[in-house]
Amino acid sequence: MSAGAHAERYALPAVLLHWLQAALVLWLLWLGWNMVELPKGAERSAAYALHKSFGLVALGLVLLRLAVRRLLPPPAPLAAGHEARLAAAAHRLLYALLLALPLAGYLASAFTPFAMKIFGVELPRLAAPDAAMNAFFKSVHLVAGWSLVALLALHIAAAARHALRRDGTLARMLPGRVSGN
Ligand code: HEM
Ligand code: HEM
Secondary structure, three states: OOHHHHHOOOOHHHHHHHHHHHHHHHHHHHHHHHHOOOOOOHHHHHHHHHHHHHHHHHHHHHHHHHHHHHHOOOOOOOOOHHHHHHHHHHHHHHHHHHHHHHHHHHHHHHOOOOOOEEOOEEOOOOOOOOHHHHHHHHHHHHHHHHHHHHHHHHHHHHHHHHHHHOOOOOHHHOOOOOOOO
């Protein structure tokens, strides 16, 4: 393989954060859709508490990723023209949803009468309970959740297509030796 295909890759911190956040977000989507089906009781409350705590971790991770992206910019696109523009737009939209989704979840929870806790530690109250605001941010959370699922389906299909073509796109998001220059 030519050095060029691997010389430009995502930095290791960006790679590790991508896969850590991918696993966390896929699990949160699964947990979110399962917990809302549970009957009222201890199991449901525990699932909600877990979802909120790890949801806030996911919010922290996306902020960390964006900071790392500034310090260690991603490699130049492998494709040219409209394919590169499409990938860049999809990645921007992914980041927007990865911010909006947990933020909406946090705001929805902030307007309930319940105290907001992260791993059992109570956070300061942001606002007085407000049923209308709670319902609004719940809807935003739901729509952002579905939008993220749709976009991730495209993202993963695009990654699979690149992997089948062995064009180096997946390789530069995997940990490995930096070969070439
Ligand atoms: C099996 C699942 C996944 C695969 C195979 C995959 C693969 C990839 C690859 C190869 C890239 C680099 C694209 C390029 O160089 O142009 C990438 C970027 C990205 N992925 Fe994924 N991904 C997966 C899941 C996810 C998930 C679940 C998320 C969201 C939580 C996600 C968010 C992103 C973002 C935001 C970028 C842009 C990175 C940047 O340029 O800063 N990915 N992914
Ligand atoms: C990336 C992070 C997150 C993902 C992927 C995610 C995903 C989901 C999904 C798929 C659902 C079920 C669909 C729905 O009814 O809305 C849900 C529900 C919920 N999420 Fe999240 N969520 C995240 C972060 C958060 C955060 C940070 C909080 C609060 C601190 C939160 C609070 C809630 C609540 C309270 C519900 C239940 C809504 C209801 O009862 O209708 N989520 N989440």
